[in-house]
Amino acid sequence: NAGVTQTPKFRVLKTGQSMTLLCAQDMNHEYMYWYRQDPGMGLRLIHYSVGEGTTAKGEVPDGYNVSRLKKQNFLLGLESAAPSQTSVYFCASGKRESQETQYFGPGTRLLVL
């Protein structure tokens, strides 16, 4: 049981470049989430999904898009990266019946120059 995995672990981008962050979970969880974490800012929700084929905006969705084509995968896309998107990105998943408990991946560290 790998739990929640994230790819890549670290990436450097130039302003304007695009990339996709991949999150995968093998726990058959219905819900999946993307957060960003910046120093002193805690965890801020970018987008989330309550089921395959559905997505919703979180607290800070601008500049990001997501897709949940398969239940086990949740993709986060940056179409045109900006320095303000330099952050640590965490993916998480959870069960519908216990939404207070989320399982986090190891994180992706993204630097936009």
Add this chain to the structure above:
Amino acid sequence: GQSLEQPSEVTAVEGAIVQINCTYQTSGFYGLSWYQQHDGGAPTFLSYNALDGLEETGRFSSFLSRSDSYGYLLLQELQMKDSASYFCAVRDNQGGKLIFGQGTELSVKP
């Protein structure tokens, strides 16, 4: 909307007891969760309180008072490995989301 407040930093010595407080404002409330995050690591779930009172899990306990919109995490017999950030979180009233506080960085000194 929802908002949570917790202290930004707490320092304690090994073997001591420390309490990390969390106050929240919410238009709908399901319960209060606590997460631990070591430096450079992923957040991990510690506890959840849906009802008033104290929940104990080993050295860690969590308390909730719904009438006061207040909760705390109590860590006993502190160890160096407890040095980490601790986040409280409430479930959003629209369902499916957690709103996290900004975290409390706990430093345990020898």
